[in-house]
Amino acid sequence: MQTLNIAAYKFVSLDELAERQEAVRQELAQHGIKGTVLLAEEGINLFLAGPADRIHAFLSWLRRDTRFADLEVKESWSSAQPFRKLRVLVKREIIRMDHPAIQPAAGRAPAVDAATLKRWLDAGHDDTGQPVVTLDTRNAFEADVGTFKNAIDWRISKFTEFPQALLAHQEELQGKTVVSFCTGGIRCEKAAIFMREAGVANVYQLDGGILKYFEETGHAHYEGACFVFDERRALDPALKPQVDAGTANA
Template identity: 60%
Template sequence: MASVLNISAYLFTPIADPASLRPVLRERAVARGLRGTILLAEEGINLFLAGAAEEVRGFVDELRTDERFASLTTKESWSTDQPFGKMLVKHKREIIRMDRPAIRPAAGRAPAVDPVTLRRWLDTGRDDDGREVVLLDTRNAFEVDHGTFSGALDWRIQKFTEFPDAAAAHRDELVGKTVVSFCTGGIRCEKAALVLREDGIDARQLEGGILGYFEHVGGDGFDGECFVFDGRRTVDAGLQPTG
């Protein structure tokens, strides 16, 4: 029986003291017997945790008592085994590296598309205004190879820092269309959509990423499995480990 709760979550929110917050969060997580990774930066927090359900949820509830993290939302899945070997809390320059300091989601997000709406758009290939919808996978090529949305654009990037240049190179192909950027859990496509909009492209982000889509819609329109960065390796549309 699957008894290990896995969560992923991120939030772009100003953190003035990420270095001093690091040992505090690590102590709390270790005390609850959790394993995984928490990334802290001045732009926000990104975390992947696993453990007993009451301890994982208790950690998140405590984290939300800090007003900076009050709106943090999590995506949950289950496994029979602990997918992480240790508990790491790291202070980084960015919680998802793009090397574009001007791209600051905390100052204003790109419009988002919820999974149910996207599923409806996929049926016709058009948005609610009748414009052509283009899906854009913002993940690295090796992740895409495990599975992606049917017909999605894949620019074969090897690391996320390559995305802005790839977007500029493909700009003319996207202008005049409704572009929905997506990634595993939402963090990369949130920055990607802002880059695209700076280039004059009508870009939206898939709320909750692929994992959120699986949770609310299932696998309709998605071919394959979703790569995740832990011991499970991949999960299916039911959020069950397949790796």
């Protein structure tokens, strides 16, 4: 039986985190679903896997809360369960940046969808004629598995290093349209907001990240595979597990 893998996040104000943590854990355990759910006052972030009917049952339960009614989910399939256990954790942030003033729930940075980014990269510029660059907001080891061709990569080792890296390299972004990207959208969303507040004029996030880009456009302008934090290690542009993440080629 094929295993359905889902990734999703939403920046939304949450309270009563301990009670929510226990309710989510019980619902997932009841369905035999494994993976990780992070909860924080700023929202939810989840990577889960299990039989498709049980995953869909959990999502239906979660979406009964109107705050999650529009939760967007990225799906992929695997022949085996890629997670060893279930973890539901309460954190200070669902993706740590250590800049509490950055509050995506208060308003998102502008986003471009996969088709628009592909069209811009095909042309080499955006709809106004301004040069387009992609900016990898992931860790260096993730970028080594695969990234967009000619992407800017500041070789950070953890996301909390991104703000300082931006301040050190901000000048190279001037006069360009910058599209930040990451695996599923959560890091590039925070990064885009930080860059706009730091004064980078033309910044977008890639809506849904690399996984959504693969789903909608395939491997155009992307070299390699996409690193994922489970036992699959990396997904190719067809969203299938990459046999050897270290030598992945699109």
